[in-house]
Amino acid sequence: MANLSLRDATKTFDDDGDEIIAVDELNLEIEDGEFLVLVGPSGCGKSTTLRMVAGLETPTSGSINIGDEPIHHQTPQERDIAMVFQSYALYPHMTVYENMAFGLEESSDLSDEETEEQVNTAAEMLGITDLLGRKPGELSGGQQQRVALGRAIVRDPKVFLLDEPLANLDAKLRAEMRTELQQLQEDLGTTTIYVTHDQTEAMTMSDRIAILDGGMLQQVGTPMECYHEPANLFVAGFIGEPSMNFFDVTRADDVLVGDGFEYPLSEEMSASIDGTTELVLGIRPENVGIVERSSGPTVFPGVVDVIEPHGNENAVHLRFAESSTDETFTSTVDGMRHLTGGQQVGVSFPEDAVYLFDTATGDALRHRVVEDIEEVQEIGTR
Amino acid sequence: MARSKDTVTGSGSVSTGAVPNDWRDRLRRFSKSDVVRSFPYWFIPFSIMGLGVYGGIGWNTLISFTDYEGFRERPDITNLDLDMYIQALQDPAVIVTTKNTFILMIVFTTVTMALGLFLAILLDREIRYKEKIQTIYLLPMALSFVVTAQFWLWMYNVNNGLVNVVLGVFGLGPYNWIGSPDLVLWAVIFALVWQFSGYAMVVFLAGLQSLPDDQFEAARVDGASAFKTYWRVIIPQLKSSSVSAAVILLIFALKAFTFLYSMFGQYRVPQATDILATLMVREAFQLQNWAYAAAIASILLVMSLAIIAPYLHYQHKQGSL
Incomplete structure (x- = not known):
């Protein structure tokens, strides 16, 4: 067990003379025993980062350390790490037992008895003892996934690397495995990096999330921090489902003029945006209220477009009544609430829930007001 | 649908003539x-x-049960026995050639x-330049046996063949590759290996490239060295490539007659390289012992089938047959 750090880790690929930057000066500190989720859209460099830690890619520059020991020059064999691949990469000609024992046989000097004992312990932990004699081809997707995990666990490495391990499972099993994996990591207390493109996995499983886009680190923080205090437009849009609503606005004195609405600026808001005039106003769907028309200064006339029922809640797609385009935005309301398409409503954007971003840089200028983020975190972290 | 309805009403209306109607209906459907x-x-x-291959095999088997020889008369197929097979099993020439055939096949x-x-x-x-190198290795396979045999005959020439010239640089030789009974079989095997290793390479390369990269990566992360990765993870997964390459090569070894005939230019090849195929051709076309040659051919066929059978069984077990 150890903490892992990446310092200015950069990876570029050569594409017929063109240099493609996959990971750009990434700095990350992962504490001993921490569960860090690397999340981002495809091609953001998250898998490349993981492969650099695994030793399957060599960083072009920068360093990677486990504890105080630099490991970026070591081969994968020399690093004490275990990895779970998205495809599981089980060896098809070996039984489950042989698959799990292979790493121990190759990387340690354990006797056959000790190997057997460790494999059996790991198999028991994952509930796959019955499967030890079978070949991977005879297993279901979920069972193969467990074997792949078992193969990593049995080695008791310093760092676990998981590359989208749940991507090939069906939705129900994925939700179950999410909980189970989290529990397992907590029991083992091994430093873990988990790569995913699924923000739900990132939110629900991690101690901290690192969000990557275009090879650059956008934000590192607890799930609650990333959700309530996104560093920029990208993080705000990426974290949260359904994603945050964005409106292009221009500042005119003490109002923000958007397409179909004018948002009055409070003193606190105008202070935070300073002299910026081109802004993006953001608000999460759960904060968009559907109320009576003209019941306040931050309520605007809107029209209900489409309603998607989810049972406990409805995702309502709305338009501004005075908008010049057909652009819609989303509000989530209670599932029992009755709305119909075409209905004339008031749309409320409470001041406390409004985010403001600089259009030019994408940086967040104002976050929503959360009473006490520390307190929220107490509930949020486990 | 429309037609099936017609049939039903048709058979229902003709109550007495149901049988011929049914017969006609079946014939129409069959046609x-x-x-x-x-x-x-x-x-x-x-x-x-069917006539060319299985008819040929059948005719050959029939002849092997007769005592047919020479051109004078037709084979006498009224008196069939296993004499030729008994003779073959006791013939020292058959025993020596079978041994040579096995050495050639296996080595x-x-x-x-x-x-x-x-x-x-x-x-x-x-x-780098993988495709070009691949082509270079595969090229000998495209050459005719006649060409490669002649070419190696010159290479092995005792006085001024390239092999002896090169060995001479290191102070070895000269060796009489073709003339020496101890060396000639190995010289032939070497030439055949040269010609066919490119084929085996292409088969294995296709097998290797069909394996996903993550097999290699998983083994590396598991701590296996490059050698162990190949030995324990990769090569065992090349089983189906190995089996198909082995079958093709074994069959080529059995019918190496072309190569030997081209190399030595006559039916009588050096005894150390005499295999069942050359013996069979010699018995048939030099000595006109038709029945005896047919019996040897049948033995050769059984050997080929014995090689193919496990392969077919394996393919069947894998569900690809």
């Missing part, structure tokens, strides 16, 4: 079936192939496969 309608397309090739196949696998692994390791 419209896929098998009958596609008859002109499959029957001609099928009959030509040639093993060495070719090992070399092919080695080359394939080298090429698979992200080498």
